[in-house]
Amino acid sequence: MLKRDVLTVIEENRERYIEWLVEFCKIPSVAAQGRGMEEAVKFLDGLFEEELGLQPEKLDAGGYPVVYCEMKGASDHTISFYNHYDVQPEDPVDLWQTPAFEPDLRDGKIFARGVADNKGNLIARMAAVHAILQADEELPMNVKFVFEGEEEIGSVNLPELAEKHAEKLASDGCVWEFGYRDPDGTVQLSLGVKGMLYVELTASGASTDLHSANATIIENPLWRLVWALGTLKDPKERVLIPGFYDEIDEITETELALLDSYELDEDAMLDSLKLKKFVLGLKGDQLKRKHIFEPTCNICGVEGGYTGEGSKTVLPSKAMAKLDFRLVPGQDPQKILAALREHLDANGFEDIEIREMSSEVAARTHPDEALVHVMRSVAEKVSGKKPNVVPNTPGTGPMHVLCQALGIPSASFGVGNFSSNNHAPNENINVEDYIDGIKMAAVLIEEFNAQLNKEKSVVG
Amino acid sequence: MLKRDVLTVIEENRERYIEWLVEFCKIPSVAAQGRGMEEAVKFLDGLFEEELGLQPEKLDAGGYPVVYCEMKGASDHTISFYNHYDVQPEDPVDLWQTPAFEPDLRDGKIFARGVADNKGNLIARMAAVHAILQADEELPMNVKFVFEGEEEIGSVNLPELAEKHAEKLASDGCVWEFGYRDPDGTVQLSLGVKGMLYVELTASGASTDLHSANATIIENPLWRLVWALGTLKDPKERVLIPGFYDEIDEITETELALLDSYELDEDAMLDSLKLKKFVLGLKGDQLKRKHIFEPTCNICGVEGGYTGEGSKTVLPSKAMAKLDFRLVPGQDPQKILAALREHLDANGFEDIEIREMSSEVAARTHPDEALVHVMRSVAEKVSGKKPNVVPNTPGTGPMHVLCQALGIPSASFGVGNFSSNNHAPNENINVEDYIDGIKMAAVLIEEFNAQLNKEKSVVG
Structure with a gap:
């Protein structure tokens, strides 16, 4: 009352x-x-x-x-x-x-x-x-x-x-x-x-930053990191870690029906963010469905080398990326963490360290x-x-x-x-x-x- | 005297x-x-x-x-x-x-x-x-x-x-x-x-950093940058920009002969850098030849998103990479700059801005x-x-x-x-x-x- x-x-x-x-x-x-x-x-x-x-x-x-x-x-x-x-x-x-x-x-x-x-x-x-x-x-x-x-x-x-x-x-x-x-x-x-798996990936090279003239013969950890990240998701936004999508709960009719009343004012959102389109050019139901029901693999930050003013020619000794995966019902953060390690190893990136920062179901x-x-x-x-x-x-x-x-x-x-x-x-x-x-x-x-x-x- | x-x-x-x-x-x-x-x-x-x-x-x-x-x-x-x-x-x-x-x-x-x-x-x-x-x-x-x-x-x-x-x-x-x-x-x-082409590559997304929950539907410029960089060089250290190697002067016998007296103390260098191997596991003449006669494509730095302590879940609005290409006789920095632009466009990265920082022959x-x-x-x-x-x-x-x-x-x-x-x-x-x-x-x-x-x- x-x-x-x-x-x-x-x-x-x-x-x-x-x-x-x-x-x-x-x-x-x-x-x-x-x-x-x-x-x-x-x-x-x-x-x-x-x-x-x-x-x-x-x-x-x-x-x-x-x-x-x-x-x-x-x-x-x-x-x-x-x-x-x-x-x-x-x-x-x-x-x-x-x-x-x-x-x-x-x-x-x-x-x-x-x-x-x-x-x-x-x-x-x-x-x-x-x-x-x-x-x-x-x-x-x-x-x-x-x-x-x-x-x-x-x-x-x-x-x-x-x-x-x-x-x-x-x-x-x-x-x-x-x-x-x-x-x-x-x-x-x-x-x-959604659930969450947050990790830091670190690539290490020489024990000190070097003059970039050495890039001919010394491995650059920023390149290692870029290549490793490139194996995780493709430009079609598909996560490439084997098994990533396998255990996702099926979406019920009732859940799917709720999307109809879920408002996503596309124009207002694009306007306020000064964007021309959503990812992959998606619209309408497909966009809403992706937003609500799909997991992500997002790079929160990358750090490495010189990023100040001007042009420093350096071969960095370390590179780090922070990633968050937003997970949906059925996905187990710990299984995904293990799959990530396995995937990096399988692609020749045993050298990339993974540090788990947090996980949630x-x-x-x-x-x-x-x-x-x-x-x-x-x-x-x-x-x-x-x-x-x-x-x-x-x-x-x-x-x-x-x-x-x-x-x-x-x-x-x-x-x-x-x-x-x-x-x-x-x-x-x-x-x-x-x-x-x-x-x-x-x-x-x-x-x-x-x-x-x-x-x-x-x-x- | x-x-x-x-x-x-x-x-x-x-x-x-x-x-x-x-x-x-x-x-x-x-x-x-x-x-x-x-x-x-x-x-x-x-x-x-x-x-x-x-x-x-x-x-x-x-x-x-x-x-x-x-x-x-x-x-x-x-x-x-x-x-x-x-x-x-x-x-x-x-x-x-x-x-x-x-x-x-x-x-x-x-x-x-x-x-x-x-x-x-x-x-x-x-x-x-x-x-x-x-x-x-x-x-x-x-x-x-x-x-x-x-x-x-x-x-x-x-x-x-x-x-x-x-x-x-x-x-x-x-x-x-x-x-x-x-x-x-x-x-x-x-x-x-060697010569040089130094560029900054910038990818732009939404007009502001966003909560990473939006990674489902909003494009992440760090991903754009990672994917674009991945098209420039492969893990075999081969630069993939079409024409990059085409105009390199042939190395003369006299020049090649000088390499014999050029000392590269591999063990001392690896020791001092705390490394186990050179790039691609190269040694001896191949290593020296690569160091002296080959051009590079090096990432000097990458910046984007949150890189501080802890786990900030953010979808950044901008990402930037600094790259230096060390060039060898015959390579024209301006032609390489044009080829880089063309290559990025051809691979769907028209959105990545290139800023030329310096070039030298x-x-x-x-x-x-x-x-x-x-x-x-x-x-x-x-x-x-x-x-x-x-x-x-x-x-x-x-x-x-x-x-x-x-x-x-x-x-x-x-x-x-x-x-x-x-x-x-x-x-x-x-x-x-x-x-x-x-x-x-x-x-x-x-x-x-x-x-x-x-x-x-x-x-x-």
């Missing part, structure tokens, strides 16, 4: 909730570089204590802690929210119009590193609980917050933590971290995430779960439009280890939009989407509880 | 000449980065004025000036010395045992950026003139110093300058900038240099030139051993435009050694090789004049 006063409370507290987010985004909590992490945890502690009157726990599995907070509600049902307080590095710094960690409000947007991924959603959900407590003084159901600090570095310690604290993570449904809107403003409701929740039905209805109520449901987003997260592996359904909507520039310069969200995000979370807590009560009484 | 007192004067002035070099090497004259260039010119001005009583001219063709100094001698013959006062950038900085621009004397060596390439030779030749003047008060022949400031950035303004100042550059023989010793201490006498002097005969004899007298003569070094320089194009024979010997680490960290020369370098230059001025006098009287 929709409580009008919760929405009123949210409107009354707009400035306060924006202020929370702005303050949080000033903290450069870049886990990859070990910056601002303690400060971010302290900020969350302060917000919980001063605004919600709660003391969160720190769950530790060796890395940056999970900030965990459990609140008793009227029923014995539980909803959990997974978010993360770490953000991506801000480089390339010079492409930001305003500094990444000095949040800037302009044109109805908030610009800051992490504002979309994932601080906007994290704070919106805390604000939702705050608003309910202001309106009602009691939560209708138990609420659990699970705020990770290592999502952007592959959630390296989360599997161990999930095993250790399975009872704390238990819930009737987990609202996943992110959420976006299509170019026309339609809320996206996502039921899963893909996850999908069934569209018929109660959580999904309620989230559809909540998104429509708050935004005024039916949401577009996608079987999974093109992105990745540790959903499998926190949810599906523990038998918890999971789905997500949130405060981002199609051009939020996650992981890129000028990351942003719309202020109104942020306020709607708070509203969706608040109404969801009400309605998911009501739905679970209904199901219980039917069963009972 | 060898004047014993010149050699004595050089020995008496050892510390002074080392001091000159050390002071010069403190100046970070990196043309590619526009650092320390004025300071280097000022230093040379001071040295000429205070130590040789001369005022050098500055020859200008738009970039850093050529420091030019002409000294009248007893005969009307002229010898010229070409050197350069700019050096390579010092990165990777952290691999230097002592800072690149804080010259360090240890183990009988001087370590500093530029000490081998090319400041050691430059100062040695000034010291030779100083010593002759101390011993004799007059030079036996005219001496011209041509000290360039843009050699490491491809001598971009030298062709124009050479045309404008052809009469100033006129001489009976030009001693080229560099010179090295084999691992057994044998002086190398080099009769030529290869050059070789005939082994029967008087200059070469005298230099052979001088190297033997000073070092006590017959030099190894090479038809050309594997390196590059603007020899053609300054010498062969003006009808001037050119050859070179100098103060470097097989592990001088030119263009690399811990660049160094042996102190004794430096002193010998001064002696070789001084004796050469005496003996080249005597030889030219003899030839003149025979002709007369």
Whole structure:
């Protein structure tokens, strides 16, 4: 049942909730570089204590802690929210119009590193609980917050933590971290995430950089790396590692049908990226299908030799590439890692070292779960439009280890939009989407509880 | 005729000449980065004025000036010395045992950026003139110093300058900038240099870096670059650009015969570079032949995406590679540039931009030139051993435009050694090789004049 006063409370507290987010985004909590992490945890502690009157726990599995907070509600049902307080590095710094960690409000947007991924959603959900407590003084159901600090570095310690604290993570449904809107403003409701294998490939040559006159007779590790990379994917975008596609789950009719309502505004996306076409010139259903259901092999970065101004003639001694493979249900990151090693060896690249940086299994929740039905209805109520449901987003997260592996359904909507520039310069969200995000979370807590009560009484 | 007192004067002035070099090497004259260039010119001005009583001219063709100094001698013959006062950038900085621009004397060596390439030779030749003047008060022949400031950035303004100042550059023989010793201490006498084409290849994608989840549908410029590079050379080290090898001059019997005395201490080189084998496992004559007579296609550097710590999942918006082609006599850099463009287009890489950074034509002097005969004899007298003569070094320089194009024979010997680490960290020369370098230059001025006098009287 929709409580009008919760929405009123949210409107009354707009400035306060924006202020929370702005303050949080000033903290450069870049886990990859070990910056601002303690400060971010302290900020969350302060917000919980001063605004919600709660003391969160720190769950530790060796890395940056999970900030965990459990609140008793009227029923014995539980909803959990997974978010993360770490953000991506801000480089390339010079492409930001305003500094990444000095949040800037302009044109109805908030610009800051992490504002979309994932601080906007994290704070919106805390604000939702705050608003309910202001309106009602009691939560209708138990609420659990699970705020990770290592999502952007592959959630390296989360599997161990999930095993250790399975009872704390238990819930009737987990609202996943992110959420976006299509170019026309339609809320996206996502039921899963892709998996991930992130590796560094390193080629080594002479023990020191050399004058490039020696290129006649000394092997260049940049060439080794270029040739090795060339064996991984061809210009038709086909991954050439044997077995890469073999164990992918077949896509069901229901999943495929969801693509119809999934909006990909091709022109808007191409315009905003100043591109003429998508990869391979794909359009329409083929494009959507590739985006949602296909795995990737992406070069995140290559480093080697001289890349400064002018023309240094050098034969480098080392070359390195970072690659991420986005995986789909059925693909096992560890099997793919082994296949990559085997493939490089088979092609004469035994010299290329592979360093595994992170791996995650893909996850999908069934569209018929109660959580999904309620989230559809909540998104429509708050935004005024039916949401577009996608079987999974093109992105990745540790959903499998926190949810599906523990038998918890999971789905997500949130405060981002199609051009939020996650992981890129000028990351942003719309202020109104942020306020709607708070509203969706608040109404969801009400309605998911009501739905679970209904199901219980039917069963009972 | 060898004047014993010149050699004595050089020995008496050892510390002074080392001091000159050390002071010069403190100046970070990196043309590619526009650092320390004025300071280097000022230093040379001071040295000429205070130590040789001369005022050098500055020859200008738009970039850093050529420091030019002409000294009248007893005969009307002229010898010229070409050197350069700019050096390579010092990165990777952290691999230097002592800072690149804080010259360090240890183990009988001087370590500093530029000490081998090319400041050691430059100062040695000034010291030779100083010593002759101390011993004799007059030079036996005219001496011209041509000290360039843009050699490491491809001598971009030298062709124009050479045309404008052809009469100033006129001489009976030009001693080229560099010179090295084999691992057994044998002086190398080099009769030529390879040519060069240096380009930057750039691939562009979306207008901003993106979250790598978009790798399904957005083209990655790093992949474009990797694929494009893969079409340029195969793992057999064969350059695949059509026509690349077509116009190479045939190697003469005389040139080929010189390879017999050219020493390449394979084990010492592999040891010092901590390598197990040369490229393609080559050895002996095949290795030497490839090193001296074959062109290269070398990747100097690749830049793109995230290359810092940890695992940033990004789809970069740009990727860039720097390539140098070392060319051999017969190859025209401009034709190769055109062939590169055509090749990329033909392989579907019209999108890859090519930026020409520099180009130079290869050059070789005939082994029967008087200059070469005298230099052979001088190297033997000073070092006590017959030099190894090479038809050309594997390196590059603007020899053609300054010498062969003006009808001037050119050859070179100098103060470097097989592990001088030119263009690399811990660049160094042996102190004794430096002193010998001064002696070789001084004796050469005496003996080249005597030889030219003899030839003149025979002709007369």
